[in-house]
Amino acid sequence: MTEVAPQERDELKFKDSQVRESGSPPHGRGPARGEPGPGAPIHSGITAERPEGWNRPALIQPSGDGELLEVAMGPHHPSTHGVFRMDVALDGERVIRLRPVFGYLHRNHEKIAEGVSYLASMPYTDRLDYICPMTNNWAYALAVEKLTGQEVPERAEYLRVILGELTRFQNHASSIGFLIQEMGASGTPLMYAFREREKILDLFESLTGARMMVNYMRFGGCRVDASPAWLDETRKVVAGLPEFVDEFDRLLSSNEILMARTQGVGVLKADLAVNAGVTGPMLRASGVNYDIRKVDGYGIYNRINFRVPLGDHGDVYDRFMIRLLEMRESITILTQALKDIPAGPVMDPKAKLRGFRPKPGEAYGRIEAPKGELGFYLISDGGPNPYRYRIRPPSLINLTVLEDMCLGHDVADVVLIFGSVDIVLGEVDR
Amino acid sequence: MKTVEEIKAAIEAAVPGAAVEIVTNPSVSGQHSLRLAPECAVAVATFLRDDPEIALDYLSNVTGIDWPDKEITEKVKVARQVTKTVEDLEKEVDETVEETRKRLEPGCLEAVYHLYSVAKKHGPVVVRMRTIDRAEQVELPSLTPIWRSAEFQEREIFDLYGIVFTGHPDLRRLLMWEGFKDHPMRRDYREPDDFEYEPTAHDEVLKRATEHQAGTAAQTTAGGS
Numbered sequence: 001m002t003e004v005a006p007q008e009r010d011e012l013k014f015k016d017s018q019v020r021e022s023g024s025p026p027h028g029r030g031p032a033r034g035e036p037g038p039g040a041p042i043h044s045g046i047t048a049e050r051p052e053g054w055n056r057p058a059l060i061q062p063s064g065d066g067e068l069l070e071v072a073m074g075p076h077h078p079s080t081h082g083v084f085r086m087d088v089a090l091d092g093e094r095v096i097r098l099r100p101v102f103g104y105l106h107r108n109h110e111k112i113a114e115g116v117s118y119l120a121s122m123p124y125t126d127r128l129d130y131i132c133p134m135t136n137n138w139a140y141a142l143a144v145e146k147l148t149g150q151e152v153p154e155r156a157e158y159l160r161v162i163l164g165e166l167t168r169f170q171n172h173a174s175s176i177g178f179l180i181q182e183m184g185a186s187g188t189p190l191m192y193a194f195r196e197r198e199k200i201l202d203l204f205e206s207l208t209g210a211r212m213m214v215n216y217m218r219f220g221g222c223r224v225d226a227s228p229a230w231l232d233e234t235r236k237v238v239a240g241l242p243e244f245v246d247e248f249d250r251l252l253s254s255n256e257i258l259m260a261r262t263q264g265v266g267v268l269k270a271d272l273a274v275n276a277g278v279t280g281p282m283l284r285a286s287g288v289n290y291d292i293r294k295v296d297g298y299g300i301y302n303r304i305n306f307r308v309p310l311g312d313h314g315d316v317y318d319r320f321m322i323r324l325l326e327m328r329e330s331i332t333i334l335t336q337a338l339k340d341i342p343a344g345p346v347m348d349p350k351a352k353l354r355g356f357r358p359k360p361g362e363a364y365g366r367i368e369a370p371k372g373e374l375g376f377y378l379i380s381d382g383g384p385n386p387y388r389y390r391i392r393p394p395s396l397i398n399l400t401v402l403e404d405m406c407l408g409h410d411v412a413d414v415v416l417i418f419g420s421v422d423i424v425l426g427e428v429d430r
Numbered sequence: 431m432k433t434v435e436e437i438k439a440a441i442e443a444a445v446p447g448a449a450v451e452i453v454t455n456p457s458v459s460g461q462h463s464l465r466l467a468p469e470c471a472v473a474v475a476t477f478l479r480d481d482p483e484i485a486l487d488y489l490s491n492v493t494g495i496d497w498p499d500k501e502i503t504e505k506v507k508v509a510r511q512v513t514k515t516v517e518d519l520e521k522e523v524d525e526t527v528e529e530t531r532k533r534l535e536p537g538c539l540e541a542v543y544h545l546y547s548v549a550k551k552h553g554p555v556v557v558r559m560r561t562i563d564r565a566e567q568v569e570l571p572s573l574t575p576i577w578r579s580a581e582f583q584e585r586e587i588f589d590l591y592g593i594v595f596t597g598h599p600d601l602r603r604l605l606m607w608e609g610f611k612d613h614p615m616r617r618d619y620r621e622p623d624d625f626e627y628e629p630t631a632h633d634e635v636l637k638r639a640t641e642h643q644a645g646t647a648a649q650t651t652a653g654g655s
Contacts, residue, residue, distance in 0.1 A: 055575075055578040056578075056599065102604055102605055103603075103604065103605040103606060103607065106605040106606070108590075108605075108614055108615070110615065111614060111615055146457075146458075146459040147457055147458070147459055148457075148458065149458035149459075272578070274487050274488055274548050275487065275488075275577060275578045275579070276577075276578040276579050276581075277488060277489055277490060277577065277578070277579020277580075278579075279490075288548060290488075290548045290551070295551050358457070359456065359457060359458075360456055360457070361455050361456045361457020361458070361459065362455055362457055362459070362461065363457055363459035363461060364459075364461060364491065364544050364554055364556070365459075366490070373490060375490060375491050375544070377491055377493055377542070377544070379495065380457070388493070388495050390491070390493040392490060392491040392493075392544075396582055397579055397582065397583070399582070400578060400579060400581055400582055401578075429605060430605075
């Protein structure tokens with residue numbers, strides 16, 4: 001990467017937003033790369049020399065004619081996915097400052113969790129990122145298992161992977177649906193996504209008893225076993241998913257309006273993305289090959305073959321495309337897991353549900369949730385409830401770079417860029 | 431990946447005068463941590479990020495912990511000379527007596543950083559810093575200039591725990607509203623009686639609020655929060 005002075009950097013960012021690569025065919029951009037070989041560089045963005053303030057949002061000067069307008073977008077705004085506010089300073093249509101304001105849904109889940117037993121927080125994790133309750137359960141169970149050293153039976157690991165990937169699939173489908181909705185395509189794409197999501201939620205309901213508030217995983221396994229009939233039904237649903245992705249792909253990927261509005265918008269550079277702790281599809285859209293399923297190989301992911309899609313440009317279109325490709329990879333994972341799932345118990349027979357007191361110590365466990373790295377940090381003092389219970393929320397930390405991505409763009413693009421981050425306020429505010 | 435001992439040695443070789451202490455973690459997770467002295471934290475953090483071997487370019491998780499003042503009661507065996515009368519003779523006899531002693535271990539606030547490397551794909555390296563006490567000297571250097579991902583998380587710690595991060599570009603409350611007084615994640619936090627920031631004008635509520643505020647004020651002077 002060539003070195004740019006901070007001031008030049010800002011101007012580049014600004015110019016970038018003026019020239020959009022509208023109308024270029026998706027084929028010209030090339031498909032997202034598969035996983036690079038072992039010797040390939042992780043990403044080219046890391047430079048040794050960094051100018052002062054390189055990781056701060058740029059200071060954009062107003063053009064001088066006309067007055068500045070301060071707009072509070074939210075907290076009740078259809079595009080904010082809940083109660084979230086962006087205080088935007090506008091110079092005409094151009095965003096020159098953006099301040100996210102959080103806390104409208106804050107209920108101090110961490111404090112509540114420190115006052116109750118370990119297991120009592122499990123149903124509460126469903127309410128963090130309420131689109132993906134299964135992965136929240138998984139992350140918490142994984143952190144506690146790290147703390148106590150419990151083993152998870154083979155079958156439970158397969159069930160976790162199946163449920164986690166179903167969750168990822170429906171999260172990406174609805175997040176794309178929301179993105180297109182915010183672009184102005186009212187209804188149709190979102191309803192297509194929700195039609196598919198409903199099939200997956202039906203599976204969750206028949207397995208756990210609840211569509212969204214599943215409360216399914218336990219420390220050392222899963223709560224109930226899946227019946228052969230459920231597995232057959234899941235295989236049937238999974239067999240239908242590729243058709244849906246193809247349909248979505250045909251409908252959206254080469255849509256001219258979508259390309260015009262998303263390509264070159266909200267560009268996030270790889271080195272800033274890593275420095276700002278951005279994770280998940282957003283990080284990979286910037287071309288950084290970092291998927292915790294591959295890096296940590298938790299559960300049984302190191303036995304499963306799948307590729308990590310990577311973006312080239314780091315714009316909104318790439319984030320959309322990465323999610324689409326990750327849905328395809330999820331289907332690959334699901335097919336393998338559903339084929340190989342062994343028989344056996346779903347709970348560690350030595351696992352204790354009552355009187356559960358981990359030995360003193362601490363552990364940080366993390367998984368690749370659909371939105372990014374979801375981590376739980378637990379400190380035990382030997383008592384029945386955690387001394388410290390911390391959630392690392394991917395939604396909140398991915399918003400760190402929201403201002404950087406929005407500066408210089410039109411206010412209508414802010415809605416899109418925000419939508420491409422893919423957040424859930426239950427997790428941002430906790 | 432290097433062990434904490436190797437990282438400690440590397441830090442001490444590269445940053446002169448850095449005070450680093452290894453905190454062992456008794457849990458099976460084996461995630462031991464390094465406690466940095468706040469004075470050298472920025473230099474050490476820059477080294478950890480930029481060193482080509484360690485290359486911890488990704489700061490994943492930042493969080494606070496509250497360690498309140500602890501009253502420790504311990505039994506100490508003390509040897510002392512006691513005068514005893516044995517067979518009508520006064521003698522000085524050595525005797526071991528058990529004594530109960532109480533001492534107050536001052537509390538502190540702690541910030542914990544979980545670091546990973548995207549370039550080398552290793553981690554986590556856990557780094558922690560402690561404030562001097564919980565009331566007055568609650569300042570720690572901010573690592574936001576080094577890792578941007580600390581920006582919102584340090585604001586959250588400032589909000590919920592009250593650690594003041596010096597050098598943070600935009601240190602405001604994150605989740606609670608502006609004008610909120612206390613730090614809810616502290617162990618001795620008292621919830622408001624009516625859960626309303628501004629008490630309504632009803633007599634009963636106003637009375638309860640006054641009582642509550644008196645209670646909080648008394649606690650503030652006593653507990654120093």
